[in-house]
Amino acid sequence: MSFPKPFRGIIPPMITPLLPDFSLDEKSLPLVIEHMISGGVHGIFILGTTGEFASLSYAVKENLIQKTCEIVSNRIPVLVGITDCSFQESLNLASIATKSGADIVVATTPFYMNVGQDELVNYFSKLADDVDLPLYLYNMPSHTGITLELESVAALAEHPNIIGIKDSSGDQVYFESLCDRFREDPEFTVLVGPEEILVETMNMGGHGGVTGGANLFPELYVKLFEAIEYQDKEKMQRLNDAVQFLSKNLYSHGTYQSNYLKGLKASMSFEGLCQGNLALPICSFNEAEKASLKLKFDEVKVAISSALSS
Secondary structure: OOOOOOOOEEOOEOOOOEOOOOOEOOOHHHHHHHHHHHOOOOOEEEOOOOOOHHHOOHHHHHHHHHHHHHHHOOOOOEEEEOOOOOHHHHHHHHHHHHHHOOOEEEEEOOOOOOOOHHHHHHHHHHHHHHOOOOEEEEEOHHHHOOOOOHHHHHHHOOOOOEEEEEEOOOOHHHHHHHHHHHOOOOOOEEEEOOHHHHHHHHHHOOOEEOOHHHHOOHHHHHHHHHHHHOOOHHHHHHHHHHHHHHHHHHOOOOOOOOHHHHHHHHHHHHOOOOOOOOOOOOOOOOHHHHHHHHHHHHHHHHHHHHHHHO
């Protein structure tokens, strides 16, 4: 389907609903997708960090791509993560995405190997040459160990098939540099990952957010995006307060490195959207942890309901 350039809006990084055996939960998948679409999201991004792409089998990835595109059925754009340490496997995922009817592919820097910026420019250029769909870059240094530096992004943006970047570094100085660099480019998309800085980054010139909480409360993030677009300061403050309250309570429960994913999936299970299973090596919260999270979740629901109805 056609999509605007630059692509503006809320594009949730969709969770991957899993069964206890780590296969795709095909009954929950349409529930998650329809929940987000009914909340007004502008696109869906599968096989990102929130989708646990690095922990999934290729069979699950292929099934997820095909089923997601089938369920969405061209109602909103589908973005597919094709990140892999193997260049060929990234191309294979891109081919599946193309055949399934996806709209954009997304790739972060290959991890584990020591890679320089010149090699990254060469890598992404070749990837953009060989995939049929337009490509978004994905800067995620906390997980890959490599930053896609501004000069590299600028060089890659010259490629006709590289049309945007998702930045999940959380570095607002870096993000502002991206906005400054591409302010005169009418088509290059600059999206932020961390939802906690959606307001700040959009006010810098960003085009929207790939916000994990929109899996759970899509309307909240869509309304916040709209308030920022219209610069409705009072509404921005009220809705952003709700986003910060959600983040503090649902993503910081416990002392795990994986609190964000544990909290998000457990919260979605409270709403009957998925079973809450996580792919190894990450494990779900135990029953006591879920019970204490549920108390926080109920408070978050009340706060969000109030913010949306005010």
